[in-house]
Amino acid sequence: MKKHILSMVLFIFAGFYFELCSAPFVFGYNEDFEIRVSVPDTSSPIKKKADKMDKTMTALELTQAMGNGINLGNTLEAYRGWNGSTTKPVLSYERLWGQPETNQEIMDAYKAAGFNCVRIPVAWTNMMNYEKGDYIINEKYLDRVETVVNYALNAGLYVIINDHWDGQWWGMFGAADKSLRKEAVKLYKSLWTQVAVRFKNYDEHLIFEGANEELGGRLNDDTAITKGKKGVLSEYECYDAVNKINQCFVDLVRSTGGNNKYRFLLIPGYDTDIGRTISADFKMPADKVQNRLLISVHYYTPSTYCIINEDVSWGKNKTSWGTAADIRLMNDNFAKMKKFVDAGYGVIIGEYGVARQKNGNPKDGMVDWLSCILDNCDKFNYCPVLWDCNTFFSKNSPLGFSDSKLAELYQSRAN
Numbered sequence: 001m002k003k004h005i006l007s008m009v010l011f012i013f014a015g016f017y018f019e020l021c022s023a024p025f026v027f028g029y030n031e032d033f034e035i036r037v038s039v040p041d042t043s044s045p046i047k048k049k050a051d052k053m054d055k056t057m058t059a060l061e062l063t064q065a066m067g068n069g070i071n072l073g074n075t076l077e078a079y080r081g082w083n084g085s086t087t088k089p090v091l092s093y094e095r096l097w098g099q100p101e102t103n104q105e106i107m108d109a110y111k112a113a114g115f116n117c118v119r120i121p122v123a124w125t126n127m128m129n130y131e132k133g134d135y136i137i138n139e140k141y142l143d144r145v146e147t148v149v150n151y152a153l154n155a156g157l158y159v160i161i162n163d164h165w166d167g168q169w170w171g172m173f174g175a176a177d178k179s180l181r182k183e184a185v186k187l188y189k190s191l192w193t194q195v196a197v198r199f200k201n202y203d204e205h206l207i208f209e210g211a212n213e214e215l216g217g218r219l220n221d222d223t224a225i226t227k228g229k230k231g232v233l234s235e236y237e238c239y240d241a242v243n244k245i246n247q248c249f250v251d252l253v254r255s256t257g258g259n260n261k262y263r264f265l266l267i268p269g270y271d272t273d274i275g276r277t278i279s280a281d282f283k284m285p286a287d288k289v290q291n292r293l294l295i296s297v298h299y300y301t302p303s304t305y306c307i308i309n310e311d312v313s314w315g316k317n318k319t320s321w322g323t324a325a326d327i328r329l330m331n332d333n334f335a336k337m338k339k340f341v342d343a344g345y346g347v348i349i350g351e352y353g354v355a356r357q358k359n360g361n362p363k364d365g366m367v368d369w370l371s372c373i374l375d376n377c378d379k380f381n382y383c384p385v386l387w388d389c390n391t392f393f394s395k396n397s398p399l400g401f402s403d404s405k406l407a408e409l410y411q412s413r414a415n
Helices: 002-022 059-066 090-094 104-112 139-154 166-174 178-198 235-255 324-336 338-342 366-380 404-412
Strands: 069-071 117-120 158-162 206-209 265-268 293-299 346-352 382-386
Touching (some): 059 293, 059 382, 104 139, 117 382, 139 158, 166 178, 166 235, 178 206, 235 265, 346 366, 366 382
Parallel strands (some): 069 117, 117 158, 158 206, 206 265, 293 346, 346 382
16 A cells, blocks of 8 residues: 555656656746847947046945935926827927926036936837837937936036836736737847947946836836736746846946946836835846945835825825824834945935925925935935925926925035
8 A cells, every 4th residue: 555655656746747847837037138139329429438437436435425316307208108109309208298398507406406416217218119119219319318417417416317117118028928028128128228328438427227116016017019918927027027127237238338337227126115125035136346236216105195195095195294103114114225235235215205285285294204314314325316396396497496494405415
């Protein structure tokens, strides 16, 4: 009887082993990131020689030098919509979401207000017909982004550029159709090759950020290509995909030469969420050079205070902030990111902010919430970058903060 049972166990195990060996039984996100892409030479017509670059500065020193930052929100990332025209005048995309055309005076005003860096979100597919498999960025769009970057650099600001939402083409990475995942890799590599080559001669004042909030569960989002079909990746596969996309980003930028060999690179955390980014499933990419990587998370907690100004299906509008419990929660959350600083990575709070009340007035405790953010960033050596879309800082004349308390807060924290 024992021999019979043993024979059955061995038979079952042998069958299972055969299945493992003969079938494509794999775990994780196993797309081919070694795909080669061909793009035109997008070298800058302005910056033809490489600037002298500080190769000794560390990521921790950089975050200290960057001080406080602000986002040029709803501007270069304003989007044409799925299947919208990619051939309109370049400045029309910049104004799609009601923001003014960016100029030198705006960047000078940021600097005068106490900011030392600006994050410039960009939707690169505005003038790229990716829905039809064309992954080439229109040269006029590259020119315009470079112009805006130079406005900021001329003002003495550090600059972050990224690929920001961008019609959420990122959902192609999670598509059930494996051929679309392959196209996602091609699009990603084509896009970042063109951007990296365009800016390869700029010095350490320009930082590349691989994505916005898309690297995480949003890899399963619907897109113009998937047409109503959401992605199918499990959470484990999403983490694996995020890790591989971030590694691809580092390897690709380094391969484009020039100052990109040493450029500071900002790695988006999982969903740019603190809790999900500190997970052991999230891995920082390997790099050929030391101390040149940073990690980005966003902070809108409590979401019922920061994001909404009326009751919604998922929460009740929180109209005030500042209790001992409120402060303790923020302090505890910010302390969690210290593990990255301890490992030598700079930490960027790429977005933070508070929604105004429906009547346009600030919520109770807003300045205290912002001040507590800045206190935590000073304590842990993080760089905070305020999310703003003409909400607090006017990009129309007169330029600057309309709220004197906010103006005083950021002026008092200037580097």
